[in-house]
Amino acid sequence: MKKERLLYLDLIKLVAVIMVFTIHFTRTLEYAQINFTTHVLPDTLFGMYLGSYGVTLFFIVSGAVLMYIYGDKEIDLASYYKKRFLGIYPMFWLAFAIFFTAKQIVYPGFAKGINHGTFLFTLLGIDGQVGVYTGTYYLLGEWFLTVIIIMYLIFPFLKKLVLSHPVWTFIIFTLATIASAFNWFDCYLAVDAYFFHRIPEILFGMIFIQYFKKTRWYMLIPSLAVLAVLGIFDFPNMNKIVQIWLVGYSSFIVLAFVFSFLKGKIVEFISHFIDRFCYPIFLTHHIIMLTFITKFALGRTFGVKEVWLAYILCWAATLLSSAFLVWATPKLIKLFSFLWKRLGKC
Numbered sequence: 001m002k003k004e005r006l007l008y009l010d011l012i013k014l015v016a017v018i019m020v021f022t023i024h025f026t027r028t029l030e031y032a033q034i035n036f037t038t039h040v041l042p043d044t045l046f047g048m049y050l051g052s053y054g055v056t057l058f059f060i061v062s063g064a065v066l067m068y069i070y071g072d073k074e075i076d077l078a079s080y081y082k083k084r085f086l087g088i089y090p091m092f093w094l095a096f097a098i099f100f101t102a103k104q105i106v107y108p109g110f111a112k113g114i115n116h117g118t119f120l121f122t123l124l125g126i127d128g129q130v131g132v133y134t135g136t137y138y139l140l141g142e143w144f145l146t147v148i149i150i151m152y153l154i155f156p157f158l159k160k161l162v163l164s165h166p167v168w169t170f171i172i173f174t175l176a177t178i179a180s181a182f183n184w185f186d187c188y189l190a191v192d193a194y195f196f197h198r199i200p201e202i203l204f205g206m207i208f209i210q211y212f213k214k215t216r217w218y219m220l221i222p223s224l225a226v227l228a229v230l231g232i233f234d235f236p237n238m239n240k241i242v243q244i245w246l247v248g249y250s251s252f253i254v255l256a257f258v259f260s261f262l263k264g265k266i267v268e269f270i271s272h273f274i275d276r277f278c279y280p281i282f283l284t285h286h287i288i289m290l291t292f293i294t295k296f297a298l299g300r301t302f303g304v305k306e307v308w309l310a311y312i313l314c315w316a317a318t319l320l321s322s323a324f325l326v327w328a329t330p331k332l333i334k335l336f337s338f339l340w341k342r343l344g345k346c
Contacts, residue, residue: 063205
């Protein structure tokens with residue numbers, strides 16, 4: 001029997017998408033040397049950078065969703081990895097092909113000088129993270145696509161640990177991450193971009209959904225207290241990973257409580273929408289902003305109306321491209337499946 005959809009998880013995912021989209025919009029205005037008089041959202045909430053805030057919520061929700069789907073059944077690894085592969089790579093490759101061609105038309109020769117061998121990193125979807133070390137063909141997907149891919153790869157292993165030893169699993173990974181994060185020495189890769197440092201967030205979502213499924217009062221009160229303290233006082237020397245945990249865990253618990261009361265057709269529509277469109281929005285929004293704003297608004301001054309108009313137009317273009325990817329990707333998969341079968345008969 002099909003499980004009831006936990007709508008609050010999709011609503012939290014929507015919050016994460018809006019945060020990431022909005023902070024990238026602000027950074028794009030700055031990159032385009034546009035003077036602007038207003039922000040759509042503040043750059044920080046509870047002392048944490050808005051982009052980091054959205055990413056941690058997304059990782060927690062991702063762990064929760066995977067555990068909700070697979071937590072009570074045996075995972076057939078072949079079908080699981082096939083499903084995850086088809087859910088990530090065909091759309092990513094299609095989007096890359098479209099935007100690479102479009103950027104080549106708008107900015108001819110932009111990719112000259114890039115080592116052709118690094119295209120392998122693009123095919124694997126890890127060019128955003130490898131790009132901090134060397135030039136790559138990176139265009140879309142952000143650095144955390146690498147973390148998402150690794151999360152899918154190791155989830156069956158994490159699931160076994162969570163089901164057999166949830167407390168010890170969470171404690172050990174948390175302590176190991178603290179030991180690594182407090183001694184981080186990589187001058188190129190940010191401490192929060194290393195996939196190992198994000199495992200505790202994924203585990204948090206998995207454990208929450210497996211053993212609680214909803215926020216209890218004894219979770220809500222300390223979570224509200226943590227957010228209140230972080231919202232009132234500044235902690236400039238706080239380790240970034242610890243900050244991510246405090247804000248991310250507390251916010252997830254509070255949002256899960258608040259959103260659990262939201263029901264009805266509109267909420268179900270939003271849930272269905274973000275389930276289908278989250279990934280293509282995540283893939284396309286940044287390149288669309290960069291191309292649109294830098295091409296048509298470089299060096300201008302934006303008042304309140306212009307900022308909001310540009311914001312809405314960026315959303316519209318992102319949603320249109322996302323809708324195309326949602327429509328075209330299944331057809332592309334069917335086409336390649338058909339061609340593969342035809343070749344098999346030759």
